[in-house]
Amino acid sequence: MSDAELVLRSTRVITPEGTRAASVAVADGTITAVLPYDAPVPAGARLEDLGDDVLMPGLVDTHVHVNDPGRTEWEGFWTATRAAAAGGITTLIDMPLNSLPPTTTVDHLRIKQDVARDKAHIDVGFWGGALPDNVKDLRPLHDAGVFGFKAFLSPSGVDEFPHLTRDQLATSLAEIAGFDGLLIVHAEDPHHLAAAPQHGGPKYADFLASRPRDAEDTAIATLIAEAKRLNARVHVLHLSSSDALPLIAEARAEGVRITVETCPHYLTLTAEEVPDGASEFKCCPPIREAANQDLLWQALADGTIDCIVTDHSPSTADLKTDDFATAWGGISGLQVSLPAVWSAARERGHSLEDVVRWMSQRTAALAGLDRKGAIEPGRDADFAVLAPDETFTVDPAHLQHRNRVTAYAGRTLYGVVKSTWLRGERIVAGGEFTEPKGRLLTRPH
Numbered sequence: 001m002s003d004a005e006l007v008l009r010s011t012r013v014i015t016p017e018g019t020r021a022a023s024v025a026v027a028d029g030t031i032t033a034v035l036p037y038d039a040p041v042p043a044g045a046r047l048e049d050l051g052d053d054v055l056m057p058g059l060v061d062t063h064v065h066v067n068d069p070g071r072t073e074w075e076g077f078w079t080a081t082r083a084a085a086a087g088g089i090t091t092l093i094d095m096p097l098n099s100l101p102p103t104t105t106v107d108h109l110r111i112k113q114d115v116a117r118d119k120a121h122i123d124v125g126f127w128g129g130a131l132p133d134n135v136k137d138l139r140p141l142h143d144a145g146v147f148g149f150k151a152f153l154s155p156s157g158v159d160e161f162p163h164l165t166r167d168q169l170a171t172s173l174a175e176i177a178g179f180d181g182l183l184i185v186h187a188e189d190p191h192h193l194a195a196a197p198q199h200g201g202p203k204y205a206d207f208l209a210s211r212p213r214d215a216e217d218t219a220i221a222t223l224i225a226e227a228k229r230l231n232a233r234v235h236v237l238h239l240s241s242s243d244a245l246p247l248i249a250e251a252r253a254e255g256v257r258i259t260v261e262t263c264p265h266y267l268t269l270t271a272e273e274v275p276d277g278a279s280e281f282k283c284c285p286p287i288r289e290a291a292n293q294d295l296l297w298q299a300l301a302d303g304t305i306d307c308i309v310t311d312h313s314p315s316t317a318d319l320k321t322d323d324f325a326t327a328w329g330g331i332s333g334l335q336v337s338l339p340a341v342w343s344a345a346r347e348r349g350h351s352l353e354d355v356v357r358w359m360s361q362r363t364a365a366l367a368g369l370d371r372k373g374a375i376e377p378g379r380d381a382d383f384a385v386l387a388p389d390e391t392f393t394v395d396p397a398h399l400q401h402r403n404r405v406t407a408y409a410g411r412t413l414y415g416v417v418k419s420t421w422l423r424g425e426r427i428v429a430g431g432e433f434t435e436p437k438g439r440l441l442t443r444p445h
């Protein structure tokens with residue numbers, strides 16, 4: 001047996017080759033071997049016997065708005081990373097906006113890293129932002145280790161992060177393609193949004209009509225056209241419109257370098273069930289109809305959609321008014337994303353291995369994190385320990401994120417996270433957290 005300080009044993013270990021009874025050996029925070037269940041524990045190594053609880057790779061959530069510094073009354077690194085850890089997430093990548101400053105220059109990146117350093121309970125990396133006026137900052141940010149660049153094609157919701165016009169998209173994407181970087185895009189077309197009926201008020205149906213599917217479809221078509229022309233790598237953030245799926249599948253078949261994510265709320269909540277005035281369900285693009293949701297699941301199954309990320313984007317409770325037009329748009333899902341997705345996935349006949357592929361393996365691959373996303377030798381010993389058949393009811397009082405507003409309140413979900421491990425250390429179990437042990441990550445070269 002190889003050297004080990006720690007051995008985690010479970011009858012159900014999810015590895016890239018499937019689920020089996022195994023013993024996972026860890027030394028210096030790294031997985032050194034995946035051994036037979038009954039392999040002898042080396043002298044000096046500690047055995048952690050997990051029984052029948054599932055040992056799976058820690059989740060990698062590449063879409064989180066931590067808002068720190070600047071809007072720390074909305075969220076912060078301490079609270080967001082605790083919520084993530086409690087939910088089995090061991091790596092998050094922070095979005096460049098809603099913090100002040102936004103992550104749009106190297107100086108701003110340094111400010112954010114300094115703020116995050118001592119508060120991170122899990123590993124944290126950063127996306128940069130592509131704005132109309134920061135093309136010259138993109139390569140320095142890339143060299144400083146951001147994982148890629150986020151751009152909006154329609155207004156972002158905050159003034160300091162303006163969207164790109166089509167010409168500006170072409171300019172930024174050409175610059176990013178020059179160093180084979182990745183552009184991640186909020187794809188809603190501003191002209192289609194402007195042309196949609198804007199009634200405002202508390203009716204969810206009116207809000208849904210104000211963010212139509214064709215706004216997404218058109219923006220995605222634009223993005224595909226530019227990616228194809230420039231042979232650039234692009235990623236569609238938070239896909240909600242199932243109407244865009246054929247476009248995406250066709251582009252990929254033609255060799256366009258495009259990946260796609262969707263979110264737990266699009267997969268587990270439906271427009272039909274959102275109560276009027278309940279703006280904890282507001283996000284952009286919006287939660288759509290049940291029939292749309294069925295097609296998103298189908299696209300996950302057939303690989304058209306690559307991965308699932310939270311788009312955790314909280315605000316203070318007072319900004320969640322009952323007017324859908326003016327309420328803050330964002331859903332807080334960090335802590336419950338795994339059970340929410342797993343509950344819906346199992347009902348649809350998907351396995352926990354599928355969930356691991358969508359929420360850990362593929363998100364790690366999106367970010368190029370080759371030490372994350374799988375239980376195999378050479379990877380970080382980041383784990384979630386899950387009791388997949390146990391249920392719990394979401395009680396906002398037990399959530400760790402700063403503002404305990406949640407669209408999942410009162411839902412009974414399958415999948416209790418028993419503990420979460422980061423580089424071989426148990427960072428949370430039974431609601432008890434260690435001191436922050438997260439590291440700041442930069443894009444691997």
Ligand SMILES: [Zn+2]
Pocket residue numbers: 063065095311313
């Ligand atoms: Zn977002």
